[in-house]
Amino acid sequence: MKQSTLIIFLVIFSLLFTLHTARVNNQSKHGRKLMSKHSIHSAIGVQENLMITDYTKGGDSGGPAECDGKYHSNDKFLVSLPTTWYNDGKNCNKGINISYKGMDVIAVVxxxxxxCSDDVLVASKAVWRGLHVPESQWGDEIQVIWSYVN
Known part of the structure; x- marks a missing residue:
């Protein structure tokens, strides 16, 4: 009985190892790093400078949002990521947790x-309000920590 259990375990382990190896090889072929900046940041959080923008038509965001081609209300928890983090739109509609002085909000990319440089995160007024940043400081760059929401 013990020998058959060991054989079953080895077969399952072998299958899982083969699947993992195939996945890793597939990622490498497509130019993906196994431990990318994105996975490091989502695991530990990133310190960034938070800036403010206006996502409404005529606002200072420079046009409609890249993810859906629409303008948005500043009363929603929304963010823009720098090109590296935006990742050709692969992070569209993902949630990120933003922390500032003990306050947390979840915003949508x-x-x-x-x-923007890689150390800048741009957010709607709702994010600033949710983080309890005094309006007198809106527009100033503040230091926040953010990570992807799993």
């Missing part, structure tokens, strides 16, 4: 900030 709707846009790319093409001219």
């Amino acid at each position: 709707i846009d790319e900030c093409g001219g």
Whole structure:
């Protein structure tokens, strides 16, 4: 009985190892890093400078959101990611947790900030309000920590 259990375990382990190896090889062939900046940041959080934008038509966001081609209300928890984090739209509609001085909000990625450096996160007024940043500081860059919501 013990020998058959061991054989079953080895077969299952072998299958899982083969599937994992195939997945890793497939990712490598497509130019993906196994431990990318994105996976590191989603695991530990990233310190960024938070900036504010206006997602409404005529606002300072520069046009409709890249993810859906629409304008949005500033009363929603929305963010734009720099080009690296935006990742050709692969992070559209993902939730991110943003923390500032003990306050947390979850915002949705709707846009790319093409001219932003990798250490900048751009957010709607609702995010700033939700983080309890005084309106007198809106527009100032503040330091936040963010990570992807699983």
